[in-house]
Amino acid sequence: xxxxxxxxxxxxxxxxxxxxxxxxxxxxxxxxxxxxxxxxxxxxxxxxxxxxxxxxxxxxxxxxxxxxxxxxxxxxxxxxxxxxxxxxxxxxxxxxxxxxxxxxxxxxxxxxxxxxxxxxxxxxxxxxxxxxxxxxxxxxxxxxxxxxxxxxxxxxxxxxxxxxxxxxxxxxxxxxxxxxxxxxxxxxxxxxxxxxxxxxxxxxxxxxxxxxxxxxxxxxxxxxxxxxxxxxxxxxxxxxxxxxxxxxxxxxxxxxxxxxxxxxx
Amino acid sequence: xxxxxxxxxxxxxxxxxxxxxxxxxxxxxxxxxxxxxxxxxxxxxxxxxxxxxxxxxxxxxxxxxxxxxxxxxxxxxxxxxxxxxxxxxxxxxxxxxxxxxxxxxxxxxxxxxxxxxxxxxxxxxxxxxxxxxxxxxxxxxxxxxxxxxxxxxxxxxxxxxxxxxxxxxxxxxxxxxxxxxxxxxxxxxxxxxxxxxxxxxxxxxxxxxxxxxxxxxxxxxxxxxxxxxxxxxxxxxxxxxxxxxxxxxxxxxxxxxxxxxxxxxxxxxxxxxxxxxxxxxxxxxxxxxxxxxxxxxxxxxxxxxxxxxxxxxxxxxxxxxxxxxxxxxxxxxxxxxxxxxxxxxxxxxxxxxxxxxxxxxxxxxxxxxxxxxxxxxxxxxxxxxxxxxxxxxxxxxxxxxxxxxxxxxxxxxx
Numbered sequence: 001x002x003x004x005x006x007x008x009x010x011x012x013x014x015x016x017x018x019x020x021x022x023x024x025x026x027x028x029x030x031x032x033x034x035x036x037x038x039x040x041x042x043x044x045x046x047x048x049x050x051x052x053x054x055x056x057x058x059x060x061x062x063x064x065x066x067x068x069x070x071x072x073x074x075x076x077x078x079x080x081x082x083x084x085x086x087x088x089x090x091x092x093x094x095x096x097x098x099x100x101x102x103x104x105x106x107x108x109x110x111x112x113x114x115x116x117x118x119x120x121x122x123x124x125x126x127x128x129x130x131x132x133x134x135x136x137x138x139x140x141x142x143x144x145x146x147x148x149x150x151x152x153x154x155x156x157x158x159x160x161x162x163x164x165x166x167x168x169x170x171x172x173x174x175x176x177x178x179x180x181x182x183x184x185x186x187x188x189x190x191x192x193x194x195x196x197x198x199x200x201x202x203x204x205x206x207x208x209x210x211x212x213x214x215x216x217x218x219x220x221x222x223x224x225x226x227x228x229x230x231x232x233x234x235x236x237x238x239x240x241x242x243x244x245x246x247x248x249x250x251x252x253x254x255x256x257x258x259x260x261x262x263x264x265x
Numbered sequence: 266x267x268x269x270x271x272x273x274x275x276x277x278x279x280x281x282x283x284x285x286x287x288x289x290x291x292x293x294x295x296x297x298x299x300x301x302x303x304x305x306x307x308x309x310x311x312x313x314x315x316x317x318x319x320x321x322x323x324x325x326x327x328x329x330x331x332x333x334x335x336x337x338x339x340x341x342x343x344x345x346x347x348x349x350x351x352x353x354x355x356x357x358x359x360x361x362x363x364x365x366x367x368x369x370x371x372x373x374x375x376x377x378x379x380x381x382x383x384x385x386x387x388x389x390x391x392x393x394x395x396x397x398x399x400x401x402x403x404x405x406x407x408x409x410x411x412x413x414x415x416x417x418x419x420x421x422x423x424x425x426x427x428x429x430x431x432x433x434x435x436x437x438x439x440x441x442x443x444x445x446x447x448x449x450x451x452x453x454x455x456x457x458x459x460x461x462x463x464x465x466x467x468x469x470x471x472x473x474x475x476x477x478x479x480x481x482x483x484x485x486x487x488x489x490x491x492x493x494x495x496x497x498x499x500x501x502x503x504x505x506x507x508x509x510x511x512x513x514x515x516x517x518x519x520x521x522x523x524x525x526x527x528x529x530x531x532x533x534x535x536x537x538x539x540x541x542x543x544x545x546x547x548x549x550x551x552x553x554x555x556x557x558x559x560x561x562x563x564x565x566x567x568x569x570x571x572x573x574x575x576x577x578x579x580x581x582x583x584x585x586x587x588x589x590x591x592x593x594x595x596x597x598x599x600x601x602x603x604x605x606x607x608x609x610x611x612x613x614x615x616x617x618x619x620x621x622x623x624x625x626x627x628x629x630x631x632x633x634x635x636x637x638x639x640x641x642x643x644x645x646x647x648x649x650x651x652x653x654x655x656x657x658x659x660x661x662x663x664x665x666x667x668x669x670x671x672x673x674x675x676x677x678x679x
Contacts (some may be wrong), residue, residue: 015379026367101363106339107380174286256293259342
């Protein structure tokens with residue numbers, strides 16, 4: 001089964017590449033600033049948090065000797081969170097967005113998530129390029145971040161794709177799922193240490209936060225980007241297993257639902 | 266006999282509705298939940314199509330035509346049965362190919378052909394031909410959202426037929442384009458068929474079906490109601506649209522090997538029909554252009570408010586050459602009593618090309634048989650037209666005077 005999926009994806013490799021390109025193009029198709037928006041939108045968000053919250057987060061990060069420690073922290077966290085967010089959001093609506101094509105052309109559907117994940121990763125790569133640039137400008141060593149970025153991206157994207165596609169299948173039949181995901185992601189953002197440090201929270205709350213897998217994803221980004229340390233091995237293992245499990249769940253749901261999916265699109 | 270390119274066996278399609286969508290999701294997770302409603306739009310469909318055959322699918326709205334095409338194309342999955350296809354399918358379903366409105370015609374052509382499984386260099390090899398065939402001019406470089414529906418169909422057809430498929434599926438798309446584009450499409454379809462492509466066409470355009478298809482399948486309420494020559498199937502379909510509940514549609518094997526269809530509520534019936542020449546002799550063969558008379562007798566089997574007789578002359582393929590009725594001639598009969606009999610005569614010149622023609626007769630209560638259809642009789646009689654004069658081409662005879670003068674500056678005297 002995995003074999004046939006892989007061979008279908010391989011046969012469509014040119015199409016996948018062309019579509020990722022086209023995806024990029026369509027995002028910039030009808031706007032003046034085009035490509036700039038891909039960078040400006042996430043940067044604006046980071047800048048807002050940097051301005052507003054830097055007053056609250058005056059304490060220096062332990063072990064980091066840099067005036068811009070909080071900005072460095074934000075950039076590391078958002079590198080992971082933006083990837084997670086984009087993959088989830090696009091996977092949840094993937095079948096609805098492509099309804100017309102699904103109804104009219106018979107093609108291996110596996111290419112759709114590959115295109116979505118591929119183009120999300122490219123967008124994230126652009127953002128990461130800016131992070132590296134900022135680190136250099138702010139006087140922080142970007143090499144550990146560069147070294148660990150590929151592995152962290154792989155695990156984050158795989159987990160997000162597994163979760164997003166499972167929800168995407170359900171969203172075809174119950175459109176409420178898409179709305180619920182939007183709200184859940186808002187909660188998720190504040191339940192994950194992205195704009196705040198864990199140590200500002202009371203000790204009693206921290207174990208609850210640790211139940212959130214995204215806590216460990218963000219922890220890995222912080223450890224590598226900021227401190228130059230490897231991620232915690234147990235966290236890495238757990239996240240990998242979770243990602244594979246979510247992908248398997250998505251595949252199972254998709255296979256069972258695909259016969260009825262086009263009927264309700 | 267060659268191996269079929271498409272085999273549809275025992276195919277059924279049900280759309281399932283659940284009381285709550287939650288139940289469907291539970292059933293996806295392996296917890297079996299019975300759907301609250303199963304609506305079968307297709308049941309037990311069986312047929313096989315040979316390479317190069319052109320099959321027209323006809324039927325009323327909601328008969329399941331489009332669903333069947335989606336199942337064959339593979340965008341929808343059948344609930345029961347199997348569909349085996351030997352080769353590549355190219356399909357134009359619901360007038361489009363899922364184009365992205367923001368992309369230009371060129372980008373969409375690449376996108377759609379890519380989805381059909383062609384790689385970049387293969388598409389580059391035919392993109393000029395696609396552009397040429399679609400005849401969009403500058404619009405080819407503009408986003409699809411500014412296209413008219415006809416332009417979208419032109420692009421869809423050009424992309425779908427850029428590479429010759431083993432099976433070409435066209436759902437209604439051709440009725441959107443103008444006459445010139447239809448002609449171009451049919452031309453391409455014909456040349457594909459010569460190379461062995463099978464065509465499956467859904468259309469409400471009878472003339473198109475009859476001129477291009479060599480077989481037709483009638484779907485009625487999700488089942489195959491008739492499968493045969495386009496003439497036979499369309500005659501039956503025509504009877505079916507007019508038939509009301511409880512009416513019987515007879516199909517009789519005609520001595521010529523064709524199938525005669527008789528329908529209607531039989532409140533009036535044809536008793537006899539014959540063609541006479543100018544000497545008053547009954548004939549089955551007439552010479553081009555000679556005056557003839559079609560004589561019909563009929564009997565009323567009920568009291569009728571109004572009785573109209575219509576006739577149509579059809580060619581070998583079932584295309585109507587000419588037809589009229591007593592209503593148009595302002596001679597409909599009012600206040601008919603049960604048991605009354607009538608004689609009708611239609612005198613005309615046999616201005617037809619040589620060949621076999623059939624006569625269809627209809628007794629009705631108005632100008633159309635859709636209101637009160639007493640009896641509709643296809644293949645009521647068959648006659649042959651022979652040419653005894655100078656040769657000509659075509660299916661109608663238009664008496665022509667020819668003048669030829671040497672020299673372009675000389676006026677032709679009239």
